[in-house]
Amino acid sequence: MSIAHHRRKQPELVRQQLLEVAARLSLELGASGVTLDAVSQAAGVSKGGLLHHFPNKMALLDGLFDDLTGKLDRTIAEEMRNDPVAHGRFTRAYLACVFALQDETDTQGWQVLTIALLSEPQLRARWRLWVADHADEFVGTDSSVGCLLARFAADGLWLADILKSHDVDQQTRQAMRTQLVALSLQ
Template sequence: MTKRNPEETNLRLLEAASTIIAERGVDALTLDAVAQAAGVSKGGLLHHFASKETLIARLIEYNFATFETDLAQSLDPEEPVGTPGRWTRAYIKVSFATAARASDIGVAFALMTRQRPDQVRTIAASTSRIWEELDHDGLDPVQSILIRSAADGVYYNEMTGNPPLPEPLRTHLRNALLDMTYATTTITLEGTHP
């Protein structure tokens, strides 16, 4: 009999949970359903995740870690470290690419905020690391916040279950945000409007 790799089993369980939420909604997320979808026994699932709450918390950690990995992999290797806008361009690309799978993360995150506020602090620390990179990306601070807010808006729009922006508008917005990362315009904090 072949012994399964615990890390592979853990990953299969997380992916099964994510798929169930995405395809059937959070109400369909049961330990039995996850175990069956992953091809493991319920006892095997409980070996990895002691409860549904633990599974949900780990699913959110996994999705945020995946976002961070995708972000690092999206950095253009042709651009030297320190090139203005390099991190922001990667952030835009990953935000738009992962927005389509954001609704399952959003539902799980909403559940977790009620059940595990301590876990929310862990996620906030992860987000702070990303924002630190973006804040020191060499772009005008106001411009950086505008770009980040627009990219986050697309992501959170889909995370909350709203319909995605229609194509080609979505692609045009993504490209406009990427173009803004190359601009050398300085936006004054004082503004010119009453």
Template sequence: MMIKPQRKNNPAALRLKLLDSAAKLIVDHGLPTLTLENVAREAGVSKGGLLHHYNSKDALIGGLFDMVVDWFDSQVEEVIVLDETRPARFSRAYLQVVANIDMSVPAEKRLAVLILMLSSNPHFCARWNSWVDERLQRHHTTDASPMARTLRLAADGLWLSDLGGGPDSVASTRSDILQFLETIDTGPTTPKPNADKGGQ
């Protein structure tokens, strides 16, 4: 009797394919097009196959959000300086990752846009804020200064510019911004003493 060779399943690869298909639908056509049927069709699997890995649309979106946060976290860890005393250590890396996202590369564009789009949902916004808060607690000795906060807000501004295709999304402009911010003192600031009442 001839025994048919069994095809080895690769659940991790299929989950990644499903998430990538969901990301493509959202970025190319908007959140309303994200249905289980559309994702299954885009990925070339049955709806039952999709439900085996993500039993609801919410579960799929949750997996998608986890994927992009994990990606962003890994990028920050790659570029963060080893010197744990460097001022604004985490915030510099945060800005560098955002500024170096290549919006002409589909995979990077999807990840950058997805974080912004999904973070507009209160639930995912809270999860994103939790990620940022955890990193700030980890780097509290270097990233509590007003300048460190400014670097992170500059990064968020670049993301918004990318989402709208603004003029500041040009690579040369980003390079100028990074060079300018590198010239600014990012060390801790010393609070000014309170003036005595009555001018005394």
């Protein structure tokens, strides 16, 4: 008799495990290597269990998007609560998140999602909406050219980190961050 019937079900843990496995497989094998069969097998979850959470590959990518942007929103909100200066507060919080991505456990997920954003129109539309919603929400405090330039520069660093196209030492990264924070105050 299988012990699966006696095992306590933890759907959120299973869902998170599936997202992490999909991210890992995507980095190891490329987006084409992320099949529902490969994810379920690598995660040790039945295909039915996977389909319960994600009925198709796009749903899996959407789930990864929701998970990562939810974490990003919570981290930005926390950073903003700790910043007493209203002007540029969102931009500085965004900078903190981007500069921390190098050390975060979610780096792998962001790498996968960023690559998927380049090839999946549905995900690009969702990211564009996320950016527009935040730009609208913080239009009074973060719409200066300095704030916009700082966020664009941070996006460039993010992409360079994901592509591993530039070796930027910590001292240079810190100098870059200091200058971008200064831009957010203009």
